Amino acid sequence: MRRLRQPKYLVAALFGAAYFYFFVFGGMFRAMGARRTATSFEEFMPHGTETYVPFGAGILLVLVLIGWIFGRERAALQFTEAETAFLFPAPISRRTLLHYKLLRSQLAVLFGALVLSLIFRRGAAFGGNLLIHAVGWWLILSTLNLHATASSFARERLFAAGLNRPRRIALIVVVLGALAGAWWLVSSRQPEAGLVAGQEPADLTSWLSAQLQLPPLGWVLLPFGWLVRPYLAADWPGFFRVVGPAALLLAGHYFWVMRSAVAFEEASIEQAAKTAQILDRMRRGGLTVTRTPKKKKPQPFPLAPRGWVPVAFLWKSLIGLGPWYRLRTWLVLAAAIVAVTTWLGHAPGYAVYLKVIGVLSMSFGLYLLVLGPLFLRRHMIVILDQLELTKSYPLPGWQIIVGELLTPAVVMTFVEWLFLLAVVLAGGSLGLKGQLHFLLAGGFGAAAGIALLVPPLIALMMCLPVATLLYFPSWSRPGSAQHGGIEAIGQSMILMIGYVLALLLGLLPAAVAGGLAWFITNALVGPAAAITVALPVASGLLVFEVAAAVWGLGGALERFDLSRET
C-alpha cells in the first residue's frame, strides 16, 4: 500500500483493476449467459476439437518430460519451515502428511483452474460453459500435480538403485530417440496429407494432428489425450462421455503417490530451510534467487586487464551462462541448419518438413524479437541486486548499461540469426506473397541486410526492461507479497503494451529512413539494389536510436537512488 502512494505504481494498480473489471469479470458474466454459437466455434476451430487434442496432449507430454529430465533426485515435498518443525516430529503418519500436502496444494490447483478458465473463456471459442472448462482445468492441474509428486518418489527410488540424473537423462534420450525413430518410419510410409506449397495453414494443422496420432507417438499421447478431452467438451453430455478415462487417470495417480511414498522428510527439511534462507535474504535486500553454481566454468576468452570495460561484463555473463554459449556452438548449429535444410530441399517428398521448419523459425523468431525482452526479468533482478556494487565502480552510467545489455543482446542476436538462416534456406518452400517473398527470395544480399537490422533492433528492445528497472524498480523485485495481485497484473499489461508501442515507435524512424532510401534507390537503380541500400540505412538509424537510449539510461542510472527502492 505504501508503494501505491507513488503515482507510477498507482497507475499500474488501476490498470490491473480495470483489466479485471472489464475483461475478466465482465467477460465471465457475459460468458456465463452466452450460448455457444456455431459461427464463432467453427470459425475458431474449423476442424473440431478432436484435431486439437493431440496438440494439448503433446504439451502435457513435454511438461511431464521436463519434470523427469530436470527433476531432483531426492524426493522433496514443499513444506514451510514451520510445517517441518511442527508436523514432522508430531505423531502423524507419512500418509497423513502426504494427504495434508496434497490437500493444501489443492488450494493452488483450484485457484489456478479458476483463473485459467476465466482467461481462456474470452470469446467462448471452445463452446461448453465455464464450469466444464474449470473442471477440465482442475483435472489437468490435479493430475499433473499428483504426477509431479509420484515421479519425485520414483526418481528417488531410481537414484537409490543407481540411476542418477545423468544416467536418467541418457535413458530418457535413448527412449525418446527410439520413439522418434519408430514414429519417423511410420510417418514416412504414410501418404502425404495433400499438403503442397501454397496451401492454407489450416491444412497444416490437420496434417500435424494426424502425424501426432501415428504410432508409436500416438500411443504415448493417448493418456494425455484423455486428460485434455474433458476440457474441450462442448456440453455436459459430451463431458460425461469423456471424463471417465481422465478420472481413472487421476485416481491412478493418487494410488501411485500413496503406494510409492518414500522417506521425503529429510530432503523436504533441507528444501524448506533453503527456501526460508532465500526468502529471508530477499527480505533483507538481497534479491537474487539464482541457484548457486557448484562447478567452475571455463572463460569464453582471456580477459585482458585493459580495454573497453563493457566487454568485461560480457565475459563475466558468458561464464555464468556456461560453455554452450560460445561462437563454436553457434557455428555448429548454423552448419546443422544448412545441412538439414539442404537435404530436405533435395529429398523428394520431404518438402513439407522444410515448410514446417520455415514457418516455425519465422514464428519463433518474431515471437522472440517482440517478447524476448520480457523474459529478461530475471536478468533485471540480478542487475538490481548487484547495483550497489556496480555503482561503486569508476564507470559512467552508459558504460554500465552497455555492459549489462551486451550479453542478452549478443545471445539473442545470434539466436535470431539462426532463425533467419532457417527461414532464408526454407524460404523457397514457404510460398509467401508480395514484398516479403521478394525480400526473402532476394537472396543472401537481402538476408544480410535483415541480419544487420537484428542487433540494433534487439538492443533497442533490451533498453525497455532496463528502463523499467530504473523507472519502476519495485516491479523488478522478486517473490515479495507486493509482487502479486492486481498491481502485478496491471504492471504486466503496461509493460506488454509499452514494449509493443516502443517497438513500433522505435521502428518508425528507421522504417521512414529505410523507405526513403528504397524509393530513391529503386528509382535510380532498381529494386534489388534498393533493398540492399534501404536495410543498412534503417539499421544505421536504429544504431543511432540505441546510442541515444543508452546515453539517456546511463544518466538515469547515475541519478538512480537505490536506497529509495530497497
Add this chain to the structure above:
Amino acid sequence: MIEVCGLTKRYGDFTAVRELSFTVRPGEVAGLVGPNGAGKTTTLRCAAGIIPPTLGSVRVAGVDLATDPVAAKRHLAFLPDEPKLFEHLTVEQHLNFVARVYGVADWRDRAGPLLAELEMDDKRGLLPGELSRGMKQKLVIACGLLHAPKVIFFDEPLTGLDPGGIRRMKETMRRLAREGAALILSSHLLSLLDEVCTHVVILKAGEKVADGPIPDIRARYAVQPDASLEDVFFRATEDPPVLEPPPGA
C-alpha cells in the same frame, strides 16, 4: 582524503543524515559509530557515490564526487557488510574482472601478495558457493584493494571472520593507513574502533554529536582518562549528552 561537507539525505519528511561534515586525511582511520538507524550506512553509501545525497558534497582525493564521479571512484573502495559476489566467478576470475574495471594492468602481480595476506592463495579456483562467510568477506576485500585505493570505506568488516582473520584484518587496516590511505570504518564493535581508529565520528538520529581524534573525544565525554570508547559512546549518545566540564571549571 575524504571531505564530507554538509551531507544531507532526506526521504520525504524523514531525514536520514542531516548536515554532516567531517574530514579524514591520508593516514587517518575514522570510526563511524552510532546507534541503529543513526545514518552510518547511508553516510557511507553517499560518500561512495552509490546513492546521491539530497544536499552537500563529498570530495574523494580532491575530486568532487558529484561533478566527476568516475575520477573520484577510481580512488576509492567500498567494502559492504554483506559480501556481494558473482556466484559463477572463481576467486581469480573476480580479481580478473575487477582488474579490467579499474584498469589494473599488473593485477596478477598484485593479487599474489593480497591473497597470501588474506590466506586465500590456495582458494583461487573456488567459487563463492564453496567459500565460508569469512572467506567471502576476504574476497570482497581483495577485490577492493586490488587497485590500491587511496580512500577505503569498511562497513562492518569483521563480520564472519574467525579470531585469526580478525587479527589479520586489523593489521591490514593499520598497514593501509601507514601507506597513506584514508579509511572510514563503520562498526558496532567499539573495541575494534578503539584499537584501530585514530578518529571517531559519532552519529545519532542522522546528526553528528562528536567528531575528532579519539583522545579528544575521550576527554570531552569520559569520566576517567582511560575510559573505554564504549563509555564515551554511551555518554555521547545519551539525551542530552553527558559532557565532562573542562579542567579548572
